[in-house]
Amino acid sequence: MKSSVIVFPGSNCDRDVAVALQKFKIKNQMVWHNDSSLPKSDLVVLPGGFSYGDYLRTGCIASKSKIIKEVIKHAENGGLILGICNGFQILIESGLLPGVLLRNKKLKFLSKNIFLKVIDVKNKFCVNYKNKNIIELPIAHNEGNYFASNELIKDLEDQNLIAFKYCDYKGNTTENSNPNGSINNIAGILNKNKNILGMMPHPERLIDPMLSGTDGSLMFEGFLK
Amino acid sequence: MKITPKIVENHGIKKNEYKKIISLLGREPNLLELGIFSAMWNEHCSYKSSKKYLKTLPTKNSKVIQGPGENAGVIDIGDNDAIVFKIESHNHPSFIEPYQGAATGVGGILRDVFTMGARPIATLNSIHFGNQSHPKTRNLLTGVVSGIGDYGNCIGVPTVGGEVKFDSSYNENILVNAMAVGLVKKDKIFYSKAKGINKPVVYVGSKTGKDGIHGASMASAEFDNNTEEKKPTVQVGDPFTEKLLLEACMELMKDESIISIQDMGAAGLTSSSVEMASKGNLGIEIDLNKVPCREKNMTPYEIMLSESQERMLLILNPDKKENAEKIFKKWNLDFSIIGKTTNSKKLILKLSDNIVADLPLSSLSSDVPIYDRKWKKNILPKNSEELKKNTKINILDSLKQILSTPNNSEKSWVWEQYDSTVMADTIIKPGGDAAVVRIHGKNKGIAMTIDSSANYCLAHPLSGGKQIVCEVWRNLISVGSLPIAITNCLNFGNPEKDIVMGQFVECVDGISQACTYLDFPVVSGNVSFYNETQHKPISPTPTIGGVGLIKDLNKVVNKNFKEIGSLIIVIGKTLGHLDQSEFYREIFKIKNGPPPEINLFNEKNNGITVQKLISKELLNSIHDISGGGILVTLSEMCMTSNIGAKIKIPRNNINSHKYLFGEDQSRYIIEVKKDNKKEVCDILQKNAIYYEELGITQKENMELDKIFNISVKELNEININFFNKYFDEGK
Numbered sequence: 001m002k003s004s005v006i007v008f009p010g011s012n013c014d015r016d017v018a019v020a021l022q023k024f025k026i027k028n029q030m031v032w033h034n035d036s037s038l039p040k041s042d043l044v045v046l047p048g049g050f051s052y053g054d055y056l057r058t059g060c061i062a063s064k065s066k067i068i069k070e071v072i073k074h075a076e077n078g079g080l081i082l083g084i085c086n087g088f089q090i091l092i093e094s095g096l097l098p099g100v101l102l103r104n105k106k107l108k109f110l111s112k113n114i115f116l117k118v119i120d121v122k123n124k125f126c127v128n129y130k131n132k133n134i135i136e137l138p139i140a141h142n143e144g145n146y147f148a149s150n151e152l153i154k155d156l157e158d159q160n161l162i163a164f165k166y167c168d169y170k171g172n173t174t175e176n177s178n179p180n181g182s183i184n185n186i187a188g189i190l191n192k193n194k195n196i197l198g199m200m201p202h203p204e205r206l207i208d209p210m211l212s213g214t215d216g217s218l219m220f221e222g223f224l225k
Numbered sequence: 226m227k228i229t230p231k232i233v234e235n236h237g238i239k240k241n242e243y244k245k246i247i248s249l250l251g252r253e254p255n256l257l258e259l260g261i262f263s264a265m266w267n268e269h270c271s272y273k274s275s276k277k278y279l280k281t282l283p284t285k286n287s288k289v290i291q292g293p294g295e296n297a298g299v300i301d302i303g304d305n306d307a308i309v310f311k312i313e314s315h316n317h318p319s320f321i322e323p324y325q326g327a328a329t330g331v332g333g334i335l336r337d338v339f340t341m342g343a344r345p346i347a348t349l350n351s352i353h354f355g356n357q358s359h360p361k362t363r364n365l366l367t368g369v370v371s372g373i374g375d376y377g378n379c380i381g382v383p384t385v386g387g388e389v390k391f392d393s394s395y396n397e398n399i400l401v402n403a404m405a406v407g408l409v410k411k412d413k414i415f416y417s418k419a420k421g422i423n424k425p426v427v428y429v430g431s432k433t434g435k436d437g438i439h440g441a442s443m444a445s446a447e448f449d450n451n452t453e454e455k456k457p458t459v460q461v462g463d464p465f466t467e468k469l470l471l472e473a474c475m476e477l478m479k480d481e482s483i484i485s486i487q488d489m490g491a492a493g494l495t496s497s498s499v500e501m502a503s504k505g506n507l508g509i510e511i512d513l514n515k516v517p518c519r520e521k522n523m524t525p526y527e528i529m530l531s532e533s534q535e536r537m538l539l540i541l542n543p544d545k546k547e548n549a550e551k552i553f554k555k556w557n558l559d560f561s562i563i564g565k566t567t568n569s570k571k572l573i574l575k576l577s578d579n580i581v582a583d584l585p586l587s588s589l590s591s592d593v594p595i596y597d598r599k600w601k602k603n604i605l606p607k608n609s610e611e612l613k614k615n616t617k618i619n620i621l622d623s624l625k626q627i628l629s630t631p632n633n634s635e636k637s638w639v640w641e642q643y644d645s646t647v648m649a650d651t652i653i654k655p656g657g658d659a660a661v662v663r664i665h666g667k668n669k670g671i672a673m674t675i676d677s678s679a680n681y682c683l684a685h686p687l688s689g690g691k692q693i694v695c696e697v698w699r700n701l702i703s704v705g706s707l708p709i710a711i712t713n714c715l716n717f718g719n720p721e722k723d724i725v726m727g728q729f730v731e732c733v734d735g736i737s738q739a740c741t742y743l744d745f746p747v748v749s750g751n752v753s754f755y756n757e758t759q760h761k762p763i764s765p766t767p768t769i770g771g772v773g774l775i776k777d778l779n780k781v782v783n784k785n786f787k788e789i790g791s792l793i794i795v796i797g798k799t800l801g802h803l804d805q806s807e808f809y810r811e812i813f814k815i816k817n818g819p820p821p822e823i824n825l826f827n828e829k830n831n832g833i834t835v836q837k838l839i840s841k842e843l844l845n846s847i848h849d850i851s852g853g854g855i856l857v858t859l860s861e862m863c864m865t866s867n868i869g870a871k872i873k874i875p876r877n878n879i880n881s882h883k884y885l886f887g888e889d890q891s892r893y894i895i896e897v898k899k900d901n902k903k904e905v906c907d908i909l910q911k912n913a914i915y916y917e918e919l920g921i922t923q924k925e926n927m928e929l930d931k932i933f934n935i936s937v938k939e940l941n942e943i944n945i946n947f948f949n950k951y952f953d954e955g956k
């Protein structure tokens with residue numbers, strides 16, 4: 001298994017996700033946004049951070065950078081893409097995933113651990129959540145409030161393209177357990193072919209019992225299956 | 226332009242100081258030179274009122290690699306790892322413009338740390354606001370918290386701890402103190418001292434604009450009615466550029482390109498060039514046409530005094546110029562060779578071929594005036610006798626009231642706006658006694674805390690100064706670390722007043738005594754005077770940031786109770802000191818009386834013994850007893866764990882209010898498994914530690930024998946209520 005982590009100016013979770021990939025024996029390379037070719041990879045990760053300082057709109061300028069053309073080609077060839085936090089925003093801005101991410105409902109940056117219900121496990125990213133479908137991960141974002149038209153939401157629901165929903169510790173997807181106001185408590189979605197996942201929570205930050213949990217590890221371990 | 230007395234006064238330079246400038250130069254300065262003197266001779270940059278006393282602080286021991294005088298202090302944590310850290314104030318700008326003021330405070334302190342070659346791994350902050358009902362407080366709090374958050378979150382350094390306090394003495398002069406902590410290899414530390422002549426002086430980072438001109442001078446004066454007019458003196462931050470600057474510097478620091486490096490902080494290009502050259506006993510020559518500017522036709526005066534952010538000054542190894550330029554171009558940052566080092570011992574500024582300033586560097590460094598200001602001694606106030614009249618006051622109601630006050634409320638409303646987990650090494654997040662961050666890739670970590678106790682310092686500065694150092698030490702002990710060193714940020718009023726100067730002198734004395742006794746040196750810091758508005762000074766507020774080492778992360782402890790049925794023990798003697806306590810302040814609204822006394826012997830002995838218990842893994846949890854006394858401390862342990870406690874006041878002669886709410890120092894509450902009781906008590910006895918059994922942990926309820934019984938859930942609701950309600954009301 002080989003992966004590439006794309007580094008944009010302003011990315012700040014690039015190291016963290018690289019550490020996580022390497023911990024689970026995935027051979028990783030860092031790729032600069034201005035490069036025009038992508039090394040051979042099974043998985044491309046768009047990391048969290050503030051690419052281009054969030055200027056214009058989150059993820060917007062990054063979605064126009066040189067390497068994105070190659071990332072899109074990679075997706076068209078069926079390669080895996082994982083966009084975390086700002087990476088999710090970039091996937092949306094580049095048209096690889098539908099919908100928009102608005103500012104959080106309370107208009108404040110929010111950094112805390114939340115619970116997620118794993119809605120779809122029939123994809124490469126979530127295979128390992130088959131036996132554990134209520135998980136805890138940290139979020140840290142200001143623009144994670146997922147929004148889309150009713151038709152699109154219906155499509156996502158009907159075709160099992162919602163990967164994660166915010167929930168309480170028992171798995172109930174309530175309004176109180178929705179930290180940012182996302183429609184239908186959506187925390188992460190897949191494209192139709194299920195080779196692209198965009199998610200606001202950070203699996204790379206919870207891969208160690210010392211950091212109060214390992215629910216993120218399950219995703220990385222799953223890639224090797 | 227003729228320099229008139231009015232112009233001199235507007236530059237914050239006193240008449241006798243101007244006379245000294247003329248005698249040092251042998252002529253009158255021109256306007257640019259006067260501006261440079263104003264920037265270097267102001268209180269903020271020169272420490273002219275504080276230097277005499279700062280010299281008395283202990284700054285060395287075997288772990289200190291670099292003490293005060295550099296961009297930040299450096300301590301040795303073994304295995305070729307070193308920790309770089311410093312605290313700095315950004316009080317004045319944050320009151321004028323809270324969002325930008327606080328943001329650039331964080332930006333500035335981060336630069337101080339990565340200038341030395343260290344990658345920042347954590348930030349903390351101590352912020353003080355006016356009374357909750359003051360009309361400005363809500364906006365200031367919102368602005369400061371989002372300013373701190375937006376900067377740290379964007380640059381990707383976790384904000385792991387701090388404190389938020391409210392008191393009417395800050396109504397018109399809030400405090401924003403930010404601390405940054407970085408990690409560096411011991412043999413890869415960079416310094417600001419210039420070396421060698423004819424070396425290129427290089428400007429990197431953002432362009433220079435017209436923001437923050439005379440910021441340092443503004444921060445060296447009191448506020449009057451016209452603070453709004455001072456907005457142009459506040460800098461504007463851009464964390465994205467700082468992130469690029471950080472990465473570019475880290476990349477350049479991998480080899481031997483940099484001879485010395487200094488960030489452009491207060492007084493911008495002026496202080497950075499002067500400091501580098503004077504530390505190296507050299508001269509420096511700068512061509513102002515080469516300085517990258519944001520707009521055309523900026524005057525030399527504006528260029529030299531701008532405090533635009535995210536800029537650095539480097540002295541490069543001439544062979545490495547091209548490589549360095551390539552790195553900064555890659556990160557889309559300006560890179561310009563603006564001058565060279567010389568052997569003239571002068572600061573020479575040129576515009577095209579004209580010399581526009583020509584100043585001996587000594588006039589800006591060693592010849593800066595130092596004052597021995599008049600100060601007034603503080604007398605220890607008499608004990609108040611308030612409680613005698615009110616022995617019937619309800620204990621549970623008092624507890625509830627204390628837990629619901631702004632100062633004692635749970636502060637997740639604040640913490641949740643800061644990314645505390647980026648870099649994926651945060652072991653203890655905000656809200657603990659101290660934060661703990663892992664040294665990346667290793668099984669060791671550092672503990673960090675930031676504390677102040679202005680009420681104690683106002684009541685008796687000497688005791689308050691001692692107490693706050695001890696509180697920091699205790700917080701570091703309470704997570705299982707070995708306290709190593711501190712950084713201090715000394716926030717006071719106008720030092721030209723003998724009362725304020727007396728508070729400063731005696732607080733520093735207290736800090737010095739405690740640090741010396743505990744072998745807890747001061748390695749960096751900053752002084753912020755003139756924190757007053759319309760002649761009303763703030764309470765004396767020394768803020769102390771401490772760092773400790775955790776050799777084995779498996780032994781980290783925290784304050785959350787772990788299980789039901791274990792023993793709760795109080796370490797340290799409770800005498801029931803209520804003066805200056807939260808109980809007196811919040812329930813009786815009385816503020817007189819002396820602060821609790823510190824016994825340094827007990828402090829050290831209790832702390833070292835607790836360390837032993839932790840290293841033998843005999844404790845389930847631990848929390849130091851501070852504001853609010855035993856009962857508030859115990860409530861916090863219950864609330865963070867959702868485990869209850871059943872306690873009984875030990876048989877002694879103290880009134881129960883005094884026992885439960887007294888703020889005697891050097892105490893801890895520990896939770897011990899029943900099986901470990903004997904071993905723990907043996908160790909305590911062997912080390913002559915006074916301890917008392919308080920009770921046991923139990924399910925869900927906190928219960929004081931025959932007096933009250935309340936669910937932990939209800940305590941939690943009371944404790945988190947303030948912030949939610951406060952901001953709903955504001956809508």
